[in-house]
Amino acid sequence: MKRQTLQKTIILEALHRLCNHPTPAMVYEEVHKSYPSISQATVFRVLAGECDAGNAQRVYAPGCPARYEFGTRKHWHISCRVCGRVADIEMADHDADLRTGITDSNGFTVERFYVEFSGLCPECRAEAEKDNNQI
16 A cells, blocks of 8 residues: 655645646646645656546547546546647446446457547637637
């Protein structure tokens, strides 16, 4: 069992406060405001370690750096292909259906999977619609 250092506690508290799927750089900026002695490398190391331990999740968005979130609540994500914003999708009930379907169709036991949705967030969609109307 890994020990809970003060630095780890500070970084995880920042991750929890930044409930917008922050990048490691965003977590570092938040931590650095009050604790300038904590390095960017430490932030990266703690985030990676917490994901490996199952206490946090990496969230991937096409063309964007990995983002992180505190906890392991079952849900999916959608990312905006323009601005990179990531939002939660509450569809965890379908996980069991997917796992069973894959096992039934090819015999594999699914241990882990990642579903990626991308599109336009409301703000980018509104901007795109406004731009199209001006043409």
